[in-house]
Amino acid sequence: MADIRNTSEHQQKVYERWAPIYDRVYKGLLRDGHRTLARMASEAGRDILEVGVGTGLVLPYYPTHCRVTGIDLSEHMIAKAREKVSREHLVQVQALQVMNAHALEFADRSFDAVSLPFVITLIPEPERALDECARVTRPGGEIVIASKLGDGRGIQGAIEEAVAPLVHRVGWSSAFRISRITEWAERRGDFEVTEIRGVFPNGFFKVMRLKHRLDG
Ligand SMILES: C[S@@+](CC[C@H](N)C(=O)[O-])C[C@H]1O[C@@H](n2cnc3c(N)ncnc32)[C@H](O)[C@@H]1O
Structure with a gap:
């Protein structure tokens, strides 16, 4: 328990520093992943929860008929998201809340x-968070994940392992495996991975789609 609290506190400190500059650094790099994720999520229905909404870079990509709720651990990132919603009149956003x-x-x-x-790669207990996501998803709904998700193979996998402690300092993780999510889904039996798509740059980031099985 102490470890988890420390890691959450670490995340909050990291993102307090990132909040003022985050959009300038990441907007272009993550745009394709953000757009793809928003499109996939909105195909599942109108009511969408975005976990780790940050400064709200994904929010403009949800269609205006959606009703989006965003949560984030960092009040500083959420404050930036609130400014964006008001400045850009993002009518699809219903609520933004600080939450773990x-x-x-x-x-x-x-x-x-x-x-x-x-x-997902930043959450201390990703399976616990995924269980929570599954709990709040309606029957037949979807969980859509975008991240740097490796398959652990070859030189790329070795590099990811080697740099993991370094990138952790800036709040990122590069050693997270796709298999961690597929194994979670297999253990539960009520979610299946329906798509894994590589996005910009050159498939470096992945968007994963998991659908709730009505027969699961
Ligand atoms: C790399 S940023 C991504 C922000 C945004 N989703 C984006 O794609 O631009 C990670 C965000 O996840 C949030 N976060 C980290 N751990 C979290 C947790 N356990 N619960 C909720 N949010 C968390 C951080 O505060 C930060 O805003």
């Missing part, structure tokens, strides 16, 4: 889709 992905304060089956843009 480990303990979502929503009723079971509240959303058609839960999206996790560039956050």
Whole structure:
């Protein structure tokens, strides 16, 4: 428990520093992943929960008929997202709340889709967070994840392992495996991976789609 608290505090400190400059650094780099994730999530239905909403870079990509709720651990990142919603009149955004992905304060089956843009690799207990996402997803709904997800193979896998402690200092992780998510889905049995798409740059980032099985 102490470890998790420390890591969450670490994340909050990291993103307090990132909040003022985050959009300038990441907007272009993550645009393709953000757009792809928003499109996939909105195909599952109108009610969308975005976990780790950050400064709200994905929010403009959800269609205006959607009802999007965003949560994030960092009040500084959420403050930036609130400014964006007001400045850009993002009518699809219903609420932005400070919350931990480990303990979502929503009723079971509240959303058609839960999206996790560039956050799953930072969460201390990703399986616990995914269980929470599954709990708040409606039957037949989807969980959509965008991140740097490796397959651990070859030189790329070795480099990812080697640089993991370094990138952790700036709040990123590069050693997270796709298999961690597929194994989570297999263990549960009620979600199946329906798509893994490589996006800009050159498939470096991945967008993964998991659908709730009505027969699961
Ligand atoms: C790399 S940023 C991504 C922000 C945004 N999703 C994007 O793609 O631009 C990661 C975000 O996840 C948030 N975060 C990290 N751990 C979290 C947790 N356990 N629960 C909720 N948010 C978390 C951070 O505060 C940060 O805003």
